[in-house]
Amino acid sequence: MANQELKDKVESVLKEKVEPALAEHFGGAQITELTDDGILYIKMTGACGTCPAAKEELEGSIKDAVIQACPEIADVRLDDTVSQDMLDFAKQLLRK
Helix, strand or coil: HHHHHHHHHHHHHHHHHHHHHHCCCCCCEEEEEEEECCCEEEEEEEHHHCCCCCHHHHHHHHHHHHHCCCCCCCCCEECCCCHHHHHHHHHHHHHC
């Protein structure tokens, strides 16, 4: 399966099985990377992005849902990096 095709399949799983539960907590999940060897990186968004339980949620129910629907995925990992936009904004605030 082509990488884009697999990514589209994962997006569908997130939309149908994961997003509704996360939306109840004012959060979401988005794919940030899918490597050629099947490692999927997901960034938690909204309230889930700052939740201390985000990693546990990802490693539990999200990972299970994705791998069950897409066995080509070798692993699902949390992308906890900070965007460059956020770093620039923080620097701007600190300069004031």
